[in-house]
Amino acid sequence: MMKVGSTKEPIQSVFLCLSQVARLDVPWLKDSDAVFQDPDHPLRHSLFGADIHPDNIIEGLRVHMSSSGYPLRCHIDSENSTLPTMSAVVGLNMLHMSGQQRRCNGYSRISIDRTMNREDCDLPLVEHIADSYNTFPADQRNITSNLLKGPAVKLLGGFSFIRNPCNMDPLSYHLPFTHCILLLVHHFNLGFSEAIGVQCAMDFLHHSSLFFVTACKCVLSCLPMSMFRKFRPGYKLGYVIVRLMKVPYERKSHSHSQERGPKHQRYSCYKSPILPDWKEWFDKCHHRVVTALHAFSCYKKGANRKTK
Numbered sequence: 001m002m003k004v005g006s007t008k009e010p011i012q013s014v015f016l017c018l019s020q021v022a023r024l025d026v027p028w029l030k031d032s033d034a035v036f037q038d039p040d041h042p043l044r045h046s047l048f049g050a051d052i053h054p055d056n057i058i059e060g061l062r063v064h065m066s067s068s069g070y071p072l073r074c075h076i077d078s079e080n081s082t083l084p085t086m087s088a089v090v091g092l093n094m095l096h097m098s099g100q101q102r103r104c105n106g107y108s109r110i111s112i113d114r115t116m117n118r119e120d121c122d123l124p125l126v127e128h129i130a131d132s133y134n135t136f137p138a139d140q141r142n143i144t145s146n147l148l149k150g151p152a153v154k155l156l157g158g159f160s161f162i163r164n165p166c167n168m169d170p171l172s173y174h175l176p177f178t179h180c181i182l183l184l185v186h187h188f189n190l191g192f193s194e195a196i197g198v199q200c201a202m203d204f205l206h207h208s209s210l211f212f213v214t215a216c217k218c219v220l221s222c223l224p225m226s227m228f229r230k231f232r233p234g235y236k237l238g239y240v241i242v243r244l245m246k247v248p249y250e251r252k253s254h255s256h257s258q259e260r261g262p263k264h265q266r267y268s269c270y271k272s273p274i275l276p277d278w279k280e281w282f283d284k285c286h287h288r289v290v291t292a293l294h295a296f297s298c299y300k301k302g303a304n305r306k307t308k
Contacts, residue, residue, distance in 0.1 A: 006051075037057070061106050065101070205245055219244070242276075
């Protein structure tokens, strides 16, 4: 990412001056080893250095001022490119009468090396995915408001659903799960562990929101106090939802060979879920709670809010 102010005239002048120095003939380099040119990625210059100025070949710049009283290290090689033709550092020094020394060092950035390497690795896969999606029908690859205007289908008695054929719309896929969890939290005033139990119920049939929404609607029809003692403590509410999901799923899957109407899933490669016993369910929910409470362990050191 280019820093703010890199295209201003004084900064451009420094980049261009260092680029002219870098283009001078260097006796210990071969003609094929031009400085600040990546032979493996000929477009590197146009993607990064040319954004500052078309004639610029420098990717990074450090400007500092030092003196005998305040000595400063002018450059850190750990941020340099590791490629032989990109690892050079060019500099301009100006010594002031007061003893201050002002320096400008131009170099190539190792972060761009890593970016180009990731592009070499990931670009073929991304292009393959893009080419594959371009062969899909338009209603399966365009994200528009028309996805919410589709025809209602009857997949389960007493419930109406809108089929979403788009493969690239994660919001429409996850929105029913998120919406139902929030309804349950507000309706029953769920605590943290109870909400985690409901969230774990999503994983039981994660390829379709049909049965999760149906089970949540059934649970929401109950009064909060009627389920408080028997089904509320700990992770029991999520376990109730899983058991409610299991019944219509089995009936719907069993009737696939006889039905002629719309099916609840587009593909038939999903493994049939196995209802866990209470101990397995408790261990799964407890593990997720512990993981959520220890999320800070993902960071090497804690952040100071006062200096953040």
